[in-house]
Amino acid sequence: MNAPNSTSILGGRLIDPASGIDSVTDIFIHNGKILAIGEPPEGFTAHHTIDASGQIVCPGLVDLSARMREPGQEHIATIASETALAARSGITTLCCPPDTDPVIDTPAVVTLLLRRAKRSARARLLPIGAMTQQLAGEHLSEMVALKRAGCVAMSNGYAPLANTLVERRALEYAATFGITAILRPEDRHLRNNGYAHEGPVSARLGLPGIPEAAESVAVARDLALAEHTGCRIHFHLLSSGTAARMIEQAQQQRLQVSANVAAHQLHLTEMDIEDFDSNCHLNPPLRSLADREALRAALAKGVIGAICSDHQPLKADAKEAPFPSTATGMAGLQTLLPLTLKLVDEGVLGLSEAIARITCGPADMLGLPYGRLQPGSSADICIFDPHRHWVLKREEMPSSGRNTPFIGWEFQGQVTHTLFEGRIVFHSDSTTQA
Amino acid sequence: MSKPNIQLDSHGRLKHFLTIDGLKREMLTEILDTAESFTGVSERVVKKVPLLRGKTICNLFFENSTRTRTTFEVAAKRLSADVLNLNVSTSSTTKGETLLDTLRNLEAMHVDMFVIRHSDSGAAHFFATHAAPHISVINAGDGQHAHPTQAMLDMFTIRRHKEEFTGLRVAIVGDVLHSRVARSQILALNTLGTSEVRVIAPRTLLPPDPRTLGVHIFHDLEEGIRDVDVVIMLRLQKERMTGALLPSEHEYFQLYGLTEKRLKAAKPDAIVMHPGPINRGVEMDSQVADGPRSVILQQVSFGIAVRMAVMSMTMGTQAQGAAAR
Numbered sequence: 001m002n003a004p005n006s007t008s009i010l011g012g013r014l015i016d017p018a019s020g021i022d023s024v025t026d027i028f029i030h031n032g033k034i035l036a037i038g039e040p041p042e043g044f045t046a047h048h049t050i051d052a053s054g055q056i057v058c059p060g061l062v063d064l065s066a067r068m069r070e071p072g073q074e075h076i077a078t079i080a081s082e083t084a085l086a087a088r089s090g091i092t093t094l095c096c097p098p099d100t101d102p103v104i105d106t107p108a109v110v111t112l113l114l115r116r117a118k119r120s121a122r123a124r125l126l127p128i129g130a131m132t133q134q135l136a137g138e139h140l141s142e143m144v145a146l147k148r149a150g151c152v153a154m155s156n157g158y159a160p161l162a163n164t165l166v167e168r169r170a171l172e173y174a175a176t177f178g179i180t181a182i183l184r185p186e187d188r189h190l191r192n193n194g195y196a197h198e199g200p201v202s203a204r205l206g207l208p209g210i211p212e213a214a215e216s217v218a219v220a221r222d223l224a225l226a227e228h229t230g231c232r233i234h235f236h237l238l239s240s241g242t243a244a245r246m247i248e249q250a251q252q253q254r255l256q257v258s259a260n261v262a263a264h265q266l267h268l269t270e271m272d273i274e275d276f277d278s279n280c281h282l283n284p285p286l287r288s289l290a291d292r293e294a295l296r297a298a299l300a301k302g303v304i305g306a307i308c309s310d311h312q313p314l315k316a317d318a319k320e321a322p323f324p325s326t327a328t329g330m331a332g333l334q335t336l337l338p339l340t341l342k343l344v345d346e347g348v349l350g351l352s353e354a355i356a357r358i359t360c361g362p363a364d365m366l367g368l369p370y371g372r373l374q375p376g377s378s379a380d381i382c383i384f385d386p387h388r389h390w391v392l393k394r395e396e397m398p399s400s401g402r403n404t405p406f407i408g409w410e411f412q413g414q415v416t417h418t419l420f421e422g423r424i425v426f427h428s429d430s431t432t433q434a
Numbered sequence: 435m436s437k438p439n440i441q442l443d444s445h446g447r448l449k450h451f452l453t454i455d456g457l458k459r460e461m462l463t464e465i466l467d468t469a470e471s472f473t474g475v476s477e478r479v480v481k482k483v484p485l486l487r488g489k490t491i492c493n494l495f496f497e498n499s500t501r502t503r504t505t506f507e508v509a510a511k512r513l514s515a516d517v518l519n520l521n522v523s524t525s526s527t528t529k530g531e532t533l534l535d536t537l538r539n540l541e542a543m544h545v546d547m548f549v550i551r552h553s554d555s556g557a558a559h560f561f562a563t564h565a566a567p568h569i570s571v572i573n574a575g576d577g578q579h580a581h582p583t584q585a586m587l588d589m590f591t592i593r594r595h596k597e598e599f600t601g602l603r604v605a606i607v608g609d610v611l612h613s614r615v616a617r618s619q620i621l622a623l624n625t626l627g628t629s630e631v632r633v634i635a636p637r638t639l640l641p642p643d644p645r646t647l648g649v650h651i652f653h654d655l656e657e658g659i660r661d662v663d664v665v666i667m668l669r670l671q672k673e674r675m676t677g678a679l680l681p682s683e684h685e686y687f688q689l690y691g692l693t694e695k696r697l698k699a700a701k702p703d704a705i706v707m708h709p710g711p712i713n714r715g716v717e718m719d720s721q722v723a724d725g726p727r728s729v730i731l732q733q734v735s736f737g738i739a740v741r742m743a744v745m746s747m748t749m750g751t752q753a754q755g756a757a758a759r
Contacts, residue, residue, distance in 0.1 A: 195555075203641035204455065206555040206579030206614055211642070275440070276556030320534050320564075322554035324577065 006030045006045060007422060012052025012383060016059060017356035018372035027057060029379040032422035036375055048424065050417055052383050056351075059359040060092025060380030060420060062371040063336060064182075064260050065236065066311040068094070068125070069400075071112060072101025077313040077400045079113070082333065083122040085398060087426040089333045090382030090415040091309075092123050093363070093370045098130035099157035105130040105141040107149035114150050122425045124370070124380070126152045128182060131170045137161045140170055144177050152366045155182035155236065158283060160218060162188055164225070171231035180366055184236045185218035185243065186284065195324050197239075197287040201270040207323065210285050216242040223250050226257055234365050235259040237310060239284035241294025248303040258365045260306035261295050263339040264330060264405070266348075268292075272405060276323040279405040283328040296348045299357065306362035309336040313400040331401035334392065337384065338411035345412065379422040388414040440562055448747045450562040450571040453580040454621035462589065462625055468743035469590050469736070475512055476738060485746050486515035489546040493519045494536075495574070496552040501710060501734065502574055502584070506549050509741035518545065533557070534564060541566055547749065548572070555579035555614075570748040572741075578612050584709055585618035587740040589626060591733050592664055595705050599626040605652075605659045605700075606632065607690060608668030608717060609639045615709045616668055617647070624648045634658035634690065638679040655690050660699045667692055667708045667717045683716050692718040697727065705729045 007029040014037065015022045021037070028036045028044055035041055066086070069077040086094055096113065098104035104113070110127050117125035129146035131154040133139045143154050154174055160183070161167040174181050191214045196202040198209025219235065223246060226233045238244055238261050250257050264282070269289050273280045280286055298304045312329030319326045336358060344354045359371035370380060394407045418426040439456045443449040448461065475483055491510045495503050503519070510517045522536065533552075540548070547570045550558050555577030562571040575581040589599075596602055604623055610616040610633050623631045633644060634652045644651055652658030659665055674680050692706065706718070706727045714720045723730060 198642055200643060200646035203643070203646060204617070206577055206617055208578070209642070276559045317532060317534070321532065322552065322557040322560040322576070324554045324556070325533070 005032070005047065005422060007048040007050065007379075007419070007424075008040065008044075008046035009050045009052050009057055009381065009383065012055045012057035014057045014373065015352050015355055016373040017352045018059075018360040019374055021373070022352055027373065027381070029419070029422045032379055034373055034375055034377055034379050037373065050383065054385070054387070055383050055416060056386050057381060057383050058355045059371045059373050060382050060418065061090050061336060061358045062093040062362040062368070063091050063311070063333070063358075064095045064306055064308040064362045064365070065097055066094040066309055066333060067099075067313065068096055069313055070100070070116065071109065076315055079116045079125065080120045081398060081400070082311070082313065083117065083120045083125070085333045085401065087122040087418045087420065088415065090337050090384060090418050091333060092380035092382070092418065092420045093126060093368070094123055095126045095128055095152060095366070097157050098128050098155060099135060103130050103135050104128065104146070104151065105133050105135070107142070107145050110146060110149035110151055121420075123420055126150070126368070128152060129154045131156045131174070131181065132161070132166065135159050137163055137166055140173055143174060143179055147177065147179055152368060153180040153182050153234065155184070158184055160184055160186045160188060164221065167222075168225055168229060171225055171229040171233070175229050175231035180232045180234055182234045182236050183222050185215050185222055187214050187217045190214035190217060194285070195281065196273055197270045197285040199270055199288055201273060205273070205276065207273075212240045212242055212287065212291070215240045215284065216246060219243045219246050223247075223255065223257065226250070226255055230256075232256040233258075237262050237265070237284055237308075238295060238298075238304060239265055239287050239291065241291045244294055244298035244303055248298065248301070251303060258306075259304045260308050260362065260365070261299060261304050262310040263307050263332060263336050266292065266296055266299065266307070266343060267339055268405060273323070277405060278319040278321070278323050278326040279330060279403055281319070281323055281326050281328050282330060296343070299343075300349055300353070305357065306365055307336070307340055307357045308362065309333050312403075313398075314403045316399050316402070319403050330404045331397070332404070334397070334401070335404065335406050337382070337415065338413060339406075341386070341413040342411065379419055381417075381419040382415060383417040384413050384415045386413045388412070390414050440559070447750065448744075450558075451582055451744045451748055452558045452562055452571065452573045454582050454585055454618050454625060455580070457625065459625050459627065462586070462622060465586055465740065465743050465747065466590055466593055468747060469586070469739040472739040472742040473736070475742070476735070482512055482514055484514045486510065486513040486749060489515045489749060490544060491515045491517050491547045491549060491745070492540055492545045493517065494522055494540070494548050494550045495520070496522045496550070496557070497575070499551055499574070502551065505734065505737040506574060506741050509738050509745060512738070513742055513745055515745075533560065537561060537564060541569065545569065547745065549574050551575045553577055572744060572748060575614055578614050578617070580618045581614040582618045583737070583741055583744055584615050585622040586744070587733055587737040588619055588666065588707060588709070589622050590736045590740050591707060591729055592705070594732070594736070595729065596663055599623065599628045602628050602664065603630045603662040604628055604632065604664040604666065605634055605662045606649075606666045606668065607634045607655065607658070607692065609670055609674060610635055610644065610668065611639050611641055612671065612674070613668050619666060620647050620649055632658050632662065636680070636689070639674070655692070656696055656699050659696065662700045663704055665692065665697070665700055665704060665706045667706065669709065669711065670713060670716050687716055691716065692722050694719065694721050694725065697722060707733060710734070
């Protein structure tokens, strides 16, 4: 019990939403697992001791949607680069959407991803399998083989299933084997060639709009099929208040549906695309202030149980073109925790609830044992200084991750240590921090 | 929270001309007054003033255009500038060069001004944001966003006929949803203090809540043009039929085509405008287009003076421009 792989974290304010703990206490780690909380086990000797006084100790963050760009686009980012960034950001579990190249529709791709993640060893990578082969929406993928290889859920990425019969079959098949389906609700015909939320801002800027109905029509269809098939459905990246209200009703009727929202969707609105800021060219689009408020309310009620980063590193020039010609997406790993903490500042959520939305909340939606600090669970831990102010600076970001509208924003709360399976994978040197 | 207007320099003078949005009434009036001072130039024996001598203006057209590109070229030449016409839809971008690279290459040729037309909304803003500080950018139409020089030549035409904007009732008829011209006209009319701006179209050709643009909505043509002073007809693109926005040209003309008979609902001295090119028999009858109320060809000739005004103002030579009167 005194081997070099023992660590103690002393004097921090431990917040574990899953167990309801919120108190100043100590935590003891051995062999990658949490051994005890509160009193050290008899004979425990720590090899590392972290003084966490004045800091918050919480579970390592669980991100339901982060693109590594590997395999297929290693010139943009890699598992090594993105897991390093995750470690800096307090994130220890990353779920990867299936739209890699090749697509995650065979066990071989899953194995490849898991092997490379193991080599980088800075965060846990959990692949999400493709519901249909090549994400083409025609033939079902080998969902069971993908699950056995390590996929934690199935999704069709950003390409919603256009054919309702294929969707029905895919959900029935997934339900047979207890697989959760992650659906990005969007009607592609209503989306048409839109670039921004259909509203006053898009009307003034002359940007073809994406109506709110593009999302709510798809949610209505997906909810009907969820009821019909009994499949467990997780709605991905909600953007509209109407969709959130429909999901709330479905939950009241005891349908097995859950939902997440991207962190940026809780802070930005259509107004942010003024002057054609291509960093705000996102999918789904930034919607109205009323939508943002409704999403915040749904988050507070627990209708939306998870906040994700929807991290998408892009080539440096992907945003350097007129708005409609730029790629959608933003790099979000670094802002997942700070944007969530900002919701606490703004009175949307309590601190423990906010942490729940980025730890046990997302984990529970996929039935994962992570995002919690209990004896026996994996020692994935994020320690942050809740008082430290910092500014997101362009020059301090990796070149593939500068596509964010949050450059120049001031945040409060910064990660000082990240532990993954008991190992310190990130540690900010306090002497270099202002 | 409001960002500085990128169209203005630190002294509040016009640096780029990208959109009417955010410009004050005084600025629009200055453009109209400056244009007024240039109208004489075209009628001289020597149709030139030396205001932009030694300057290089690049007409960068990523979309086809005859009239707009030609009037910009004529305007630049009457100001004695050197003009470079680039029809980019057939050149480098098809070879995979990015817009930013195109910009950088042309900058290296010491261009002083870009006149840009592009199918992407926001393209002119993109150029203005990325161009070297001494370069001015004029928007000659970007996607469905703005076409501010067209709007200003329309304002010039209206002012020539009606003098004051206050007290005027103006109706814009047709495809407002896809029209950069309409967006800029509405902003200009409202900024100049027009009493009432109306738009007349079926809902498929209007933005979801057009009132946010500052207009009154009509779905019936005769009702909408009743007692108006100015009727502006918009061009109807053929592709609107394929996008399930309209059933047919025939039905459109039945409902929204301007005829002599329908025009009777407007004021007796109402003028009829169209940014061109006209689809005769779709937006309006030939009788109306060629009739006594039509000022469509005047719009074209005023376009040269308005573009000379905007070019000289953005290049910081408008004071001399007024002196050249």
